[in-house]
Amino acid sequence: MQEMYKLEGTVLTVVLPQDVDHPVTDLVRRETDHIINQNYIRTIIFDFTHTEFMDSSGVGLLMGRYRAMGMRKESIRAAGVSRHIDRLLHLSGLHRYIEIQTAEEEEA
Amino acid sequence: MKENTNEMILVFDSIPANEGLARVTAASFCTQLNPTLEEVADLKTAVSEAVTNCIIHGYEGKINKIEMKLQYHGNELYVHITDYGIGIADIEKAMEPMYTSKPDHERSGMGFTFMEAFMDEIRVESQPGKGTTVHMKKTIGRQG
Numbered sequence: 001m002q003e004m005y006k007l008e009g010t011v012l013t014v015v016l017p018q019d020v021d022h023p024v025t026d027l028v029r030r031e032t033d034h035i036i037n038q039n040y041i042r043t044i045i046f047d048f049t050h051t052e053f054m055d056s057s058g059v060g061l062l063m064g065r066y067r068a069m070g071m072r073k074e075s076i077r078a079a080g081v082s083r084h085i086d087r088l089l090h091l092s093g094l095h096r097y098i099e100i101q102t103a104e105e106e107e108a
Numbered sequence: 109m110k111e112n113t114n115e116m117i118l119v120f121d122s123i124p125a126n127e128g129l130a131r132v133t134a135a136s137f138c139t140q141l142n143p144t145l146e147e148v149a150d151l152k153t154a155v156s157e158a159v160t161n162c163i164i165h166g167y168e169g170k171i172n173k174i175e176m177k178l179q180y181h182g183n184e185l186y187v188h189i190t191d192y193g194i195g196i197a198d199i200e201k202a203m204e205p206m207y208t209s210k211p212d213h214e215r216s217g218m219g220f221t222f223m224e225a226f227m228d229e230i231r232v233e234s235q236p237g238k239g240t241t242v243h244m245k246k247t248i249g250r251q252g
Contacts, residue, residue: 023124055156060216
């Protein structure tokens with residue numbers, strides 16, 4: 001599956017693919033930054049619903065976009081987060097800066 | 109009775125596309141030990157971190173060989189990932205959370221932290237100018 005970008009008002013949703021690794025994050029970073037520069041965006045939602053794998057390059061991607069958005073609280077959201085990815089976001093301390101919605105919460 | 113053991117070696121070019129190859133190979137080898145989904149996810153992330161380090165830091169983007177050796181004895185899985193690149197002068201510093209030698213590359217500096225968190229043991233051997241090997245161990249199927 002390929003990554004996908006949806007723009008609604010000032011909200012950009014990035015639907016991430018199955019594997020969020022170093023080659024994928026390079027692509028997503030370029031495309032996302034291009035969209036942020038061309039449009040007025042207040043929130044980026046990274047949708048992890050289809051994501052089964054992530055490593056620290058995904059953490060770098062989210063951290064970098066948080067900076068790109070002026071380090072504004074709640075400018076970045078992670079949705080559909082699995083247990084494994086939730087652990088990565090907590091271990092890296094990212095949960096203090098971004099809003100996380102786990103897949104389990106969404107089902108409830 | 110003979111103990112359950114197995115070993116394999118995979119040698120591949122240091123290109124980002126092979127990060128996926130390495131972690132899928134490791135996950136597949138590990139299924140012989142009946143791991144939980146969580147354990148497979150942990151292993152894949154640790155392998156991905158180690159291989160990414162070889163590509164970005166060890167070889168700094170140049171194409172060379174990366175060697176991944178996988179072994180198990182009983183339910184103990186061992187992963188050894190080697191590059192013949194620039195090596196690490198200060199291993200302790202490299203392993204600090206958030207430390208990255210390449211801040212401009214938007215690396216998170218969490219690679220070694222994740223390897224430590226997701227594997228039971230990790231040991232790094234390195235010689236500047238000669239290369240680096242990361243040795244990792246994880247006991248599989250404890251929850252099973």
